[in-house]
Amino acid sequence: GAVVSQHPSRVICKSGTSVKIECRSLDFQATTMFWYRQFPKQSLMLMATSNEGSKATYEQGVEKDKFLINHASLTLSTLTVTSAHPEDSSFYICSAPPPSGVYEQFFGPGTRLTVL
Amino acid sequence: ELKVEQNPLFLSMQEGKNYTIYCNYSTTSDRLYWYRQDPGKSLESLFVLLSNGAVKQEGRLMASLDTKARLSTLHITAAVHDLSATYFCAVPSGTYKYIFGTGTRLKVLA
Numbered sequence: 497g498a499v500v501s502q503h504p505s506r507v508i509c510k511s512g513t514s515v516k517i518e519c520r521s522l523d524f525q526a527t528t529m530f531w532y533r534q535f536p537k538q539s540l541m542l543m544a545t546s547n548e549g550s551k552a553t554y555e556q557g558v559e560k561d562k563f564l565i566n567h568a569s570l571t572l573s574t575l576t577v578t579s580a581h582p583e584d585s586s587f588y589i590c591s592a593p594p595p596s597g598v599y600e601q602f603f604g605p606g607t608r609l610t611v612l
Numbered sequence: 613e614l615k616v617e618q619n620p621l622f623l624s625m626q627e628g629k630n631y632t633i634y635c636n637y638s639t640t641s642d643r644l645y646w647y648r649q650d651p652g653k654s655l656e657s658l659f660v661l662l663s664n665g666a667v668k669q670e671g672r673l674m675a676s677l678d679t680k681a682r683l684s685t686l687h688i689t690a691a692v693h694d695l696s697a698t699y700f701c702a703v704p705s706g707t708y709k710y711i712f713g714t715g716t717r718l719k720v721l722a
Contacts, residue, residue: 540712589654593708601708606654
């Protein structure tokens, strides 16, 4: 089946630094990808929709200047957490819908971000 | 605004017992998804329910969808320890944008 990868799987950074997380669709093209955030023991919350070749669409309450999304190719979307702070520590999961006709999307393995 | 609620939020059950997890959603949808999440891991797809009355079974888990009642159930039969995990339902808002339920943390006791 379709596979979505993320890199890195874990990252620890100091407060105030920026961190980039990559999401790749490995065997299909994805014009749209989604970024979710999950705090410990909570559900997944959609942060933004990443659109290839155009601006991302952010959910209400998500700071677009803090969470920069770039979807530069049909197989890669990146999420950059700028000036990270401890409250940004979370599990970030991306997803991508597969080629048409399949009514589900595929989730990446997630990236655990810890900001010290 | 689409809201998706699950109950119970926590479930501790003995091995061999049966139980049902409920997923209610607030607006019309003819699709619903169930996922399993183990600690520190991403989501594992369990069931894709695509129409009213859909019922799917895999091993000790069975999922159903009633779109008129806006309700899906995940039934566990004769639970075993390996089923301990967090279970999420998800409802699409638009084509692929998912709204996740609150999650049900299941612990099966030996």
